[in-house]
Amino acid sequence: MTTHNPAAAFYASPAARGVAALLRGLHRLSPDLGTRVALNLFFTPVPTKWLARSRDVPRPWVQRRLPFEGGHISVWQRSDIEPGRPKVLLTHGWAGDAQQMRPLADTLAAAGLEPVLLDLPAHGRSSGWRSNLLQWVRALFAVTARFGPWDGVIAHSLGALAVSHALARGLPARRAALIALAPPPGQFLRWFAQAIGTDEGLALRMRGHVERREGVSLGLFEPAWLGERVVQPTLLVHDRGDLTAPLSGSExxxxxxxxGRLHVTESLGHRRLLNDPAVMEQVLGHFLMATSATPALRVV
Incomplete structure (x- = not known):
């Protein structure tokens, strides 16, 4: 069976096909130059970030700026919440922003929790134009040092992968909810190379460059490696028909x-999960239940 390549849809437009042709030409002319240009493109979120930076955010949500790696990351809190509530960190996926998580955060606030939203580097109101998964993990530890520890963490897509890795490395949180867990970066690199029409050599060179620069093997983001090291009671929510992030990753x-517990939805895709009332109920219930009541390996 052929695996769907979500990057292929992005490179279907005439402009994107032109970019892909340019990258193929550079790759043939100079594999090293082609790899550097490809990495710059790969680590640049799509232009929806510009819209996110100009979007009005309603009160009582207020923005805090936390210094981070020569710039800042934006953290959002509600000004109407009294101190002492259980704290839950929520964060988005690639090309998303913190405000995607606001409906779920408001649901948590109404139930007596204190939600904290994070714009990851190069997204939303945080600074920067390029980022990567390893920098996201560092941002999670930075915001935790200032606002944590957490009674819970909730994350979507690539943010869920970053949170999983951070938890495996000791991020202090009692519970986790991972929504539409993204595939590991090695898979995305292969999809990217296929979408622009190059061989897998480009994906391998991109991976090697990232691993040398960051000093971390991308194998440490594989679900099998993470599953053995994430100790928190974890709710996984995933749609059966998700074309961006296959269900198999959560499984x-x-x-x-x-x-762990997996809640499988139908016909919600990759992003509609975040606004679905039934999903919100599942996530809220996960954080309100006693830790000892969490079942292991049950699919609902």
Whole structure:
């Protein structure tokens, strides 16, 4: 069976096909130059970030700026919440922003929790134009040092992958909810190379460049590796028909978790999960239940 390549749809437009042709030409002329240009493109979020930076955010949500790696990351809190509530960190996926998580955050606030929203580097109101998964992990530890520890963390897509890795490395949180967990970066690099019409050599060179620069193997983001190391009770929510992030990633992570539960939805795709009332109910219930009541490896 052929695996759907979500990057292929992005490179279907005439402008994107032109970019792909340019990259193929550079790759043939100089693999090293082609790799550098490809990395710059790969780590640049799509232009929806410009819209996110100009969007009005209603009160009582207020923005805090936290210094981070020569710029800042934006953190959002509600001004109407009294201190002492259980704190839950929420963050988005690639090309998303914190405000995508606001409906879920407001649901948590109404139930007596304190939600904290994070714009990851190069997204939303945070500074920067390029970012990568390793920088996202560092941002999670930076915001935790200032606002944590957490009673819970909630993340979507690539943000869920970053949170999984951070939890495996000791991010202090009691519970986690991972929505539409993204595939590992090695898979995205292969999809990217296929979409622009190059061989897998480009994906391998891009991966090697990232691993040398960051000093971390991308294998440490594979679901099987993470599942053995994430110890928190974890709710996984994933749509059966998600074309951006296949359900198999959440299933693989679940198999390694000591205290995991997978809730599978139908016909919600990759992003509509975030606004679905039934999904919000599942997530809220996960954070309100006693830790000892969390079942292991149960699919609902």
């Amino acid at each position: 693989t992570l679940l198999a390694g978790l000591g205290a």
